[in-house]
Structures are given as C-alpha cells and as structure tokens.
Amino acid sequence: MSDALINGLAGAGGGIIAQLITYPLQTVNTRQQTERDRKKAKYQLSTIEQMCQVVKHEGWDRLYGGLMPSLVGTAASQGVYYYFYQIFRNKAEAAAIELRNKGIGDGSVGMLSSLVVAALSGCVNVLLTNPIWVVVTRMQTHTKMSKKSQLGHSSSSSSDEALLAAVEPPPYGTTHAVQEVYDESGLLGFWKGVFPTLIMVSNPSIQFMLYETMLKKLKERRASSVKTNNGINALEIFFLGALAKLGATVVTYPLLVVKSRLQAKQHTGGDKRHHYKGTLDAILKMIRYEGLPGFYKGMGTKIVQSVLAAAVLFMVKEELVRGTRALLTRSAIKTAKSRPP
Template identity: 40%
Template sequence: MSDNVAHALAGAGGGIISMVVTYPLITVGTRLQVQRNNKDAAAYAGNMDALRKIVSQEGIAGLFSGLESAVFGAAVTNGVYYYFFEAVKAAFERASQRKSMSTVESMVSGAVAGAMTCIITNPIWVVNTRLTVKQKKKQQEEGEAEKAPSTINAFMEIIKEDGVLSLWQGLIPALILVINPIIQYTAFEQLKNRVERFRKLGSLDFFVLGAISKLCATSITYPYILIKSRMQLKQSKNENERYKSLVDGLRKVIASEGIAGLYKGIESKLLQSVLTASFLFMSKEALFSYAIKLLLLLGARKSLAASK
C-alpha cells in the first residue's frame, strides 16, 4: 500500500465536503443547462429566477434533489482521481528523481486519472443528473412536487427503461472533458510549485490556487459540460432534441438556441466549480494527515512506509 491510498481517502473526504457545501449551485446550474425552451411559462429566466422558482415550488429540499448520489459520486470520483493521479505522479518522480512534475507530466497524470475516473463513475452522474431534473418535470406534469425517488430506485429505473448501456450516456463528451481536470490540475501544480519556491503553502493558498485553476478549466470547457449534461438525460424521441454525438449536440444547440445557448447556467456553474475546487483542495490537504493516521490505525502504515 502506498501514499496514493491516503491521497485517495483525503480526496474522497474533500469531495464530500465540497459537494455538500456547493450542491444548491449544482442544482440551479444543471436545471439551466438542460432547459431547451426559454419561452415556456415555467422556464427559468436566469440563475436567481431558477433559485426562486425551485424554492417556491419544491421547497429548500428541491435544491438538494439527488444529493445522495452526488455525495457518493463526489467521494468515488475524487477518490479514484487522486489515486490514479498520485500513482502516475509518483512513477514520474521516481523515474526523473525530481520532487515535482513538469507541465507535460502533469498533463499526462491528469489525462490518465481523468479517463479512469470517467469510465468508472459515469453511471453515478447519469443517475444524479436525472434525479436533479426529475423533480421539476414531476411538478410540471402533475402540478405538485413529489418526493424524489431514491438513488437505487432511479438506478434500477434507468436500467429497466433504457438498458445497462444507458448508464454510460454522455461518456464521450465526459472523456473529452478530461481536458478540464488536465487544465485544472496542471495549472494548480505549476502555480503551487512556483509559490513553494518562496514559502510553505497554507490552507488559504490551497483555496486560492484551487479557485484560479478551476476558473480557467471551466471557462474553457463549459459548452462540452452543457452537452454532456443533456446527453445524460433520457433521450427525447424528437429528432431535433436527440443528440447523436457531441458535434451533433453542439450543432443543434447553436441552431435552436444560438451561441448563448452553449453557456446557459455558466454563472452558477463557474461559482460552484470555483468554490468546489477551492474547498476540495483546501480540505483534501487538511485531511491527508488524518488519512495517514487512519491507515496507521488499520495497520497499513508499516506497508505504506516500506513502499516509499
């Protein structure tokens, strides 16, 4: 057992904390991303309008629809990502005999970790995306909000209605979006290395560096994030609303909603992404020492030290 296990545990814990803190912003952003008809009476005019309508129609609980699957997804996603990222990083450092990675090495580490994370966790985010928007559809169809189905029920319903492979809907844009964590973690590692030349980093430094790196990544990749969210929904029988591929999705959004349609909900997404990354990096670093202590209590610390 090696340090990447401790990094995975700390990353999972950091992912849970950041997810819970920022989840209402995820709900607002996702609802806006999947909204196609802006002229409908129930359509959200913007972030604040979406927030107001969700609370008035579904209560505060509506802002947390699908939180159960999101917390699980955040823990698994960040655990898997940090495990593979730190494993590849350690391999590069052993090979080069350096304590920090080059920009190219950071990008390769991010690509490997991101690809593995996408393949393993895509079913979780398909379930979460559908749970996040399900409450609004129920409310529109029946005139009143219903209790959201559990994660397990939603999971089984997707398999029953659409088949097992539907759990990997949106995987291609998700894999392309590996560029998001590549940009994020490469920027973070390089900024961290520069600051560490002058002083030791503290919690506030990790918070700020996490914010800067995520702001860059999300701003560049947002149109792909929007298409991925729509592809993860149950696909419409309407040919104009069914996305056959990433390119097809981009073309249809531009044709029906204009260029601005590719950036629906970007304000809440940027705020959520920046805060999530900030809390994630800050809490992950703080939790790492506790993860080491946990492995020690479990009797894994001897193996951990021996593997260095």
C-alpha cells in the first residue's frame, strides 16, 4: 500500500470521527453565518442557547440535518486532500533533495513549498467535492416548524391531530436538497460558492504550513534533547493541530461566511438584499446592509468547532497512519520469515 493511499484513508477516517463529534456545532454555525436579519443578529443567542432552541422547536434531528451527505463529503474531502497532499509532498521533498545535491538548501521542504503543496491539494479537493457541500449547507439551513408553532393556540386535541396531518410537511432529505438546487440553478448550482471556496484553500494551506512548521520545530527540539524518547505523542499532535487551525480560521473566516451565503437557499422574491447573484454581489450587499460585522457572524462557534475538529482529525489521522504502517511492517516481516530459505 502506497504512503499516499495510507494517508488518504487515514485522513478520511479522522475526518469522519471529527465530523461526528462536532456536527451540531457546524449546523448552528452555518445558521449563524446565513442569518441576514440585522435585528436577529444584534440579539443573537449564544451557541448553547441556539442549540437548545433548535432542539425545542425543531427536534434533535435538526442538529444533525445533512449528516449523512456531510459524512460522505468529509470522507471524500479528507481522502482526496490527503491523497494528493502526500503525492505533491513527495514531489516537493524529491525536488528539495535534488536541490541539496546541487548545493542549494538543506534538503527539507520550506514553508513556501508546504503552502503550495497544500494549496494544490485543496484546489483538487474543492473542484471534486463542492456539490456535496452545497447539498449539506441546504440541509443544515433548512428549518422545520415545530408542531406547536404550526398549531398555534388551538385548544381542541382532536382538531389539533387533524390539523397536524394536514399541515406537517414531509421530511427534508438529501433528494429534496438536490432537487431544490437543480430547480434553482441547474447543474451549475452545485458549484455555487466555488470561487470563494477556491480562495478558501488558503485556510488548510495556512493550517498545514503552521502545523508542519510547528511539528518540525518540535521534532528538532526533541532530537537535540538528552532524553531517549524523541517521539511526538497523540496529545501533542492534538494541540499542534488546534493551534494551526485557530490561526487559519481567524484569517479566512469572512470567505467562509460568503460561501455559506451563496450555497444557502436564495430568496428570489421579496427583499433583494437577501438574493445574491454571485460572489462580488454577495460581498457588496453584505458590506452595504450588514457592515463588516456581517462577515464575522458565528465566528466564536466556528473557532470552537473547527479547532476541535482539526485537533481530533490530526490526532486520529496520525495514529491511524502509525498503526497501519506498523501492521504492514509486521505483515512484511512475517511473510519474509515464512518463505523457505
């Protein structure tokens, strides 16, 4: 099994686990990002309060709206990203060694090369998986009226039951979201928000640049230590991943808000302030009607969610890679011993 495939599968596994742990925070954050009512935004509930409101009025299941396509998207995204990241990383390392042989550099991959590798991997990932995330955003932002709010203040239980049967909408699933996107904009609708998302590859690029730099420095520090154990443990990987993601999220968050606005259901009728024709139109309308704070809606929730998810992902991924390599090594040794001399 190639190193790229090991990293790709490990990344997919780590991404799924991180997604399962942090998904309710993602749902709340997407709703915060796509909230366009300035009065509601001004008196916005805390993350915990908003989660409680969703549970109270829409049920627990709405915190996990779009979970299945999101898990598919996460597995695909992380798998594609780490697979191509390792391929591009191997090429960068080979180029660095070749330059060292020519007397240029020390043979290690520098910060700029790490940034380019992460950016190229991110672009491939975005172009292949954007349709999945459009569907996920639709399902996360779809609101379901509670039965109580549908019924109003009716006092008759029998009439309530009859009214419920008449007004309760069918479940909003993946096929509904796909059909909604297609009816709005055709096939191109599945690539809504792809432009800011392509720019957003700077997020994992910055994240991986910071992560690789901090990891390299920590390894060098351990190597120079008198202690015999120079390995990096899972907890240290967890904190390195968290710090790297925190730095990347703070820098790129406004682009994430614009992407969510474009991928959410468009208000084609009524208030034109809530209808975006494209990336530039969304940015200009947000500046005009919401001001700069509009680009940072839900940032606190996103920092908690993304930092936790990234930390879990890095920790699980590294452990899976380490475990897989150990298994393959033992298997190879066992096979070699079983062969006749």
